[in-house]
Amino acid sequence: xxxxxxxxxxxxxAGPASSKVKGEPAAEEEEGEGEEEGEExxxxxxxxxxxxxxxxxxxxxxxxxxxxMVLVDIxxxxxxxxxxxxxxxxGISLTLDQWGELTKAMSGIQDAIAQQEAE
Numbered sequence: 854x855x856x857x858x859x860x861x862x863x864x865x866x867a868g869p870a871s872s873k874v875k876g877e878p879a880a881e882e883e884e885g886e887g888e889e890e891g892e893e894x895x896x897x898x899x900x901x902x903x904x905x906x907x908x909x910x911x912x913x914x915x916x917x918x919x920x921x922m923v924l925v926d927i928x929x930x931x932x933x934x935x936x937x938x939x940x941x942x943x944g945i946s947l948t949l950d951q952w953g954e955l956t957k958a959m960s961g962i963q964d965a966i967a968q969q970e971a972e
Contacts, residue, residue, distance in 0.1 A: 913928060927947075
């Protein structure tokens, strides 16, 4: 099912609010929960088919259910003629097992990024 949100309802990363998705938070949060000092917590927005987080430039990470499977979907979106965001072909859907492997590798990925930036 396509995300029926208007393009201006989800932050595309172009403005100063690029670290947050515009709209109502998906769930209640406790202040300071999961945040490191000086970091702002990114809040997801409830959509028709899950919870979306803006990655900027019309790229979204969505947590959604498809055929009774929870998926983490990272995908480019485009605006249709009605200015609604629609999922594009470019992207990937990860199962929870694959997402778990990615999060386990995150420290090593950060180290590799730092190493590449230093070169």
